[in-house]
Amino acid sequence: MKNELLTLEEAAERIAAGAVMSIAGEANLLAQLPKGQWIGGSTVYFMTAQGGAVERTRLFCSIFPEGTQATARYVPIEALSSIPEGYKSGGVSLVIIPAFSQAHARFAQDGADYPHLFDQPLLGWISGVHLEEIGVVKPVVFDGATGQRHEDGAVLLHILTAHAAEPKLDIINIFQQGTDEDLVFTFPEVGFGATTAQVHGKDVNLAAYLTEKAVDTRLPLVANYAGAMINVSFQNVDLAAGKVDFYAPVFPGVEYRLAAPQGDYAQSFSAQAGAGGAAMLSCNCILNYLYGALEGKTTGGYTGPVTFGEIAYILLNQTLVKLELAA
Amino acid sequence: MSVNDALLRRILSTPDDIPSAPLALKLLVNRLRIQIRANPSFLTGGVAELRDHLRQNPQSRAIFATL
Numbered sequence: 001m002k003n004e005l006l007t008l009e010e011a012a013e014r015i016a017a018g019a020v021m022s023i024a025g026e027a028n029l030l031a032q033l034p035k036g037q038w039i040g041g042s043t044v045y046f047m048t049a050q051g052g053a054v055e056r057t058r059l060f061c062s063i064f065p066e067g068t069q070a071t072a073r074y075v076p077i078e079a080l081s082s083i084p085e086g087y088k089s090g091g092v093s094l095v096i097i098p099a100f101s102q103a104h105a106r107f108a109q110d111g112a113d114y115p116h117l118f119d120q121p122l123l124g125w126i127s128g129v130h131l132e133e134i135g136v137v138k139p140v141v142f143d144g145a146t147g148q149r150h151e152d153g154a155v156l157l158h159i160l161t162a163h164a165a166e167p168k169l170d171i172i173n174i175f176q177q178g179t180d181e182d183l184v185f186t187f188p189e190v191g192f193g194a195t196t197a198q199v200h201g202k203d204v205n206l207a208a209y210l211t212e213k214a215v216d217t218r219l220p221l222v223a224n225y226a227g228a229m230i231n232v233s234f235q236n237v238d239l240a241a242g243k244v245d246f247y248a249p250v251f252p253g254v255e256y257r258l259a260a261p262q263g264d265y266a267q268s269f270s271a272q273a274g275a276g277g278a279a280m281l282s283c284n285c286i287l288n289y290l291y292g293a294l295e296g297k298t299t300g301g302y303t304g305p306v307t308f309g310e311i312a313y314i315l316l317n318q319t320l321v322k323l324e325l326a327a
Numbered sequence: 328m329s330v331n332d333a334l335l336r337r338i339l340s341t342p343d344d345i346p347s348a349p350l351a352l353k354l355l356v357n358r359l360r361i362q363i364r365a366n367p368s369f370l371t372g373g374v375a376e377l378r379d380h381l382r383q384n385p386q387s388r389a390i391f392a393t394l
Contacts, residue, residue, distance in 0.1 A: 112354065112358045116379075116380075116383065118351040118354060118355040118380055118384065118387075119351075119380060119383035120383070121351070166386075168349075168386075169349075169350060170350055171350060224344070225353050225354055225357035226343075226344055226345050226348070226352075226354075226357045226360070227344030227345050227346045227353050228350055228353040228354060228357070251361070252365075253361040253364055253365055254361065313351060313354050314354060
């Protein structure tokens with residue numbers, strides 16, 4: 001696996017030569033690429049070898065080894081549960097979904113229930129835009145097989161690598177569950193927003209409670225999924241409306257703890273990531289980029305798009321997702 | 328590899344972490360546990376779904392040999 005920041009012309013050449021690629025960048029650049037074995041999504045934020053950066057003139061290309069076979073396809077909202085039907089035996093699948101789309105919400109809420117979703121590595125990200133363009137410019141995804149741009153649905157790249165590589169999908173979450181028992185929440189229903197949560201078995205208005213406790217909402221809620229730490233990030237606390245919005249859904253039956261305070265994000269990623277990352281497909285979260293002030297800082301050897309949500313089987317927040325094609 | 332139902336039931340009936348498991352297995356087990364807590368009669372269906380997953384996913388299957 002090779003990660004490169006390429007000009008439009010260089011990326012087009014790779015596609016024409018038959019390269020299998022995941023491509024991130026400005027939508028107007030992606031729209032000019034030729035058809036081929038690729039999928040793409042919009043973002044202008046990247047972790048590069050030199051550190052976090054805004055990049056509008058080049059495309060971040062993750063290029064799979066020569067001989068890799070791939071099928072790119074578009075899946076509309078109503079067919080999202082068919083994502084695993086494209087899995088290639090022994091392969092891996094990439095998925096990109098536009099932020100704020102119906103597919104984003106549907107996949108986040110229902111994805112874990114799709115039949116056979118967990119049977120092989122599925123990773124990807126939520127495409128975005130420059131933060132100053134939210135509400136003005138729509139995040140988009142591209143199906144390289146047709147060259148079509150989509151503002152909703154999902155694009156998939158089902159991949160089978162040529163050598164006996166065993167794809168290993170994992171996450172790096174620098175957050176741990178905090179220990180304050182007053183900041184342990186459960187929710188009565190699934191949703192990207194909540195008015196009521198339970199704390200110590202009693203209903204509270206979540207917005208009022210977070211405000212009263214002066215909770216640092218740059219820290220995510222962290223749930224323990226059988227040993228995997230899964231974050232849900234705060235989007236907005238509206239005290240007047242009594243409502244809290246999240247960047248991923250909360251689910252009933254899950255206990256969420258506010259994350260323990262975080263020091264230096266870049267240092268935490270480097271410490272957990274070690275020396276690896278250069279030859280992996282990875283993406284990291286825009287909230288880590290912002291809250292961790294990652295512009296100009298590196299996260300170990302990991303490079304890739306900075307995204308409006310990460311996918312490792314399910315939608316994640318404030319998490320680095322990585323795919324290793326081990327020899 | 329054959330995995331007996333008792334082990335699958337135990338995995339789905341306890342809240343214990345599976346630290347050595349691949350991410351896919353942790354996420355699936357977590358989802359099945361929630362479903363079973365909400366509806367205990369789903370245990371049989373959960374065991375069948377987990378068994379099917381182990382047939383399909385070699386990394387998850389490998390970890391079961393060590394449990």
